[in-house]
Amino acid sequence: MDRKYKVVIIGFAHMHINDVAAGFYANPRIDLVACADTHPLVEEISFGPYTRTWNLNFAKEHFGITRVYDDYVEMLDKEKPDLAIITSENFYHAAIVKACAERGCGVCIEKPMAISYADAVEIEKVTREAGVFAIVNWPITWRPWLHQMKRLVDQGKIGKVIGLQYRAGHTGPLGPGAKHRGVTETAEDMTPEAKGRTWWHQSKCGGGAMLDLCCYGCLFAAWFVGGRATSVVGVKSNLTSPWGDVEDNATIIAKFDQAVCNIEGTWTTPQPLAQCAPIVYGEYGALTAYPTNDGTVVRFTSPYGEIEEFPIEKLPEGMKDTADAFVRHMDSGAPLHETLTLEMNLKAMELLDAGIRAAASGKAETL
Numbered sequence: 155m156d157r158k159y160k161v162v163i164i165g166f167a168h169m170h171i172n173d174v175a176a177g178f179y180a181n182p183r184i185d186l187v188a189c190a191d192t193h194p195l196v197e198e199i200s201f202g203p204y205t206r207t208w209n210l211n212f213a214k215e216h217f218g219i220t221r222v223y224d225d226y227v228e229m230l231d232k233e234k235p236d237l238a239i240i241t242s243e244n245f246y247h248a249a250i251v252k253a254c255a256e257r258g259c260g261v262c263i264e265k266p267m268a269i270s271y272a273d274a275v276e277i278e279k280v281t282r283e284a285g286v287f288a289i290v291n292w293p294i295t296w297r298p299w300l301h302q303m304k305r306l307v308d309q310g311k312i313g314k315v316i317g318l319q320y321r322a323g324h325t326g327p328l329g330p331g332a333k334h335r336g337v338t339e340t341a342e343d344m345t346p347e348a349k350g351r352t353w354w355h356q357s358k359c360g361g362g363a364m365l366d367l368c369c370y371g372c373l374f375a376a377w378f379v380g381g382r383a384t385s386v387v388g389v390k391s392n393l394t395s396p397w398g399d400v401e402d403n404a405t406i407i408a409k410f411d412q413a414v415c416n417i418e419g420t421w422t423t424p425q426p427l428a429q430c431a432p433i434v435y436g437e438y439g440a441l442t443a444y445p446t447n448d449g450t451v452v453r454f455t456s457p458y459g460e461i462e463e464f465p466i467e468k469l470p471e472g473m474k475d476t477a478d479a480f481v482r483h484m485d486s487g488a489p490l491h492e493t494l495t496l497e498m499n500l501k502a503m504e505l506l507d508a509g510i511r512a513a514a515s516g517k518a519e520t521l
Contacts, residue, residue, distance in 0.1 A: 156183060159484060160235040163189035163219070164226045164250050165242025166209040167353050168264050169327065173336030174239055174291060177475035179217040184477055188221035189213060190229045192242040192250075195359060196351050202342035204328055205352065212337070226250065230257050237262060237287065237480060243353040244360025248273040251288075255280040260287030262476055266369035267499040269360040271507035278496045287484065290499045291476045292373060293335065295491055298466045299443040299450045300431055306464065307378060311454060312436025315379050318415040320432040322367040323423035326395070326402065327354045331425070346397040355398025362400030364390060364513065367419025369506050374432045375408060375415045376501040377493055382521050383408040383415075383505055388513035394422050406509035417509075 161184050163175060178184045191210055201207045213219055223229035230238070230253060237260040240250050247268045254261050261281065267290045268274040281288040294300055307315060325332060328349060332341035353359035354366070375383070386408045390401035402421040407414065430450060431443035439456040452464040472482035473491065482488050492498050504521050512519040 156485075158183055158185050159237060159481065160185050160187050160233065161237045161239060162187060162229060162233055162235045163213065163239045163241065164192070164229075165240055165246065166191045166206045166213070167194070167243045168241040169204040169209055169334045169337075170264050170291075170293065171209055171239065171241035172212055172334065173293070174241065174262075174264070174476060175213055175217050176336050178239065178477040181477040181481060183481045186217050186219060187235065188223060188229050188233050189219050190223035190226035192226065192246050194243070194353060196353075196356065198348070198351050200342075200344050200348035200352070202344070203337065203339040204332065204334060204341050227253055230254060230259055235259055236484070240264060244269045244365055245358065248276050251277045252280050255284035255286050258284065258286060260480075261289070262480065263288070263290045265290055265292045265373075266365055266506060267496070267503050269365065270510075271500075271503050274500055274503040278500055281496065287480070288496055289476065289480065289490060289494045290496065292370075292493055294370060294373070295493045296469070296473065296475055298469050299452050301469060302452045302464060302466050303431065303434060303441050303443060304378065305467075306441055306452065306454070307434060307436070311438070312434065312441055313438040314412065315434060315436050316413050317435035318371075318375055318379055318413065318432050319435070320371040320374055320416075321418040321420070321429050322370050323418070323420035323428040324425040325423070326421035327366065328352060329421060349395070350397035355395060355400055357400045361398065362390070362404070363402055363419040363421045364388070364404035364406070364510060365506070366421075368404050368406050368417050368509060369502065371406065371415065371417030371419070371432065372502040372505040372509070373493060373498070375417070375505055376498050378432065378434050379410055379413050379415060381410055382501070383410050383508065385409045385518045385520060386505065386508035386512050387518050388509035388511070390513040401513075404509075404513065406505070406512075408505055408509070
């Protein structure tokens, strides 16, 4: 009989837990046995959809979790899980991973890997030395059109990659009309005071649009461009969110030896205007993906404006979701997709960290 793996949840600050936990709960090889939230630096006063209290109650109601701990360390000691899903504030990632690694527990860290490159390096170190499973979950990893784009890049469809542009946006994690995967409800209107008391708008917790959204573009740069940036500039602006001390708009421009990446993150944009995929520019044309009435297609545009569209190929076995990838790896040692590995996530964090430093210093920074 196939072994079942014990999984726990640590942290309900990040609403992605609703979608991630659903995949683990549905997997017949997983027992989702317990959970514990982290203790917020500032107590929230709103309890509508996607707040931490609501996320915890949603998990209890929909995923059959009956054992809820006040202390995640106590939970790790008593439950002795195989894996902890970490969906806490970004600030806590490194400390939680260390506690898990010390107890021989694997980790699934919600993007971004950490609040800083220094923390990311520490995460890699403690998990490697403890010999535990470690993965960084990205919602984009499970989108087949991005893999189709990467295959075409690798096949030389656009020649040498010379640029990448990506703009991720919505009205904020808890903004007007916000709706996240795995849940049918939309966010409720919140008072400025209530928004300011959520970790998303607190810099100490790792809030802000740069960590939340520019991280995607940094991963795309590591995945599609490769190599290391030689110079990075960054800009942060708080344009419509005076209740917090973080930016609601951010931009990173990274110069590589033979490519330039333009990465934007915004909490002030209607979600339908957000990009479906990055635009990857090459010497022979450009690639991106577009949603259509029949689904998403990958589109190649030649230098002469000619359009060619490619149907989407299914992802291979073990790539349904994070739970699927975890079980397959644990069963057979099958390699993880590169976007999930700490190796690639260190590269993405190094770029993101340089953007954060550049926004603070007001000058170009190096990695």
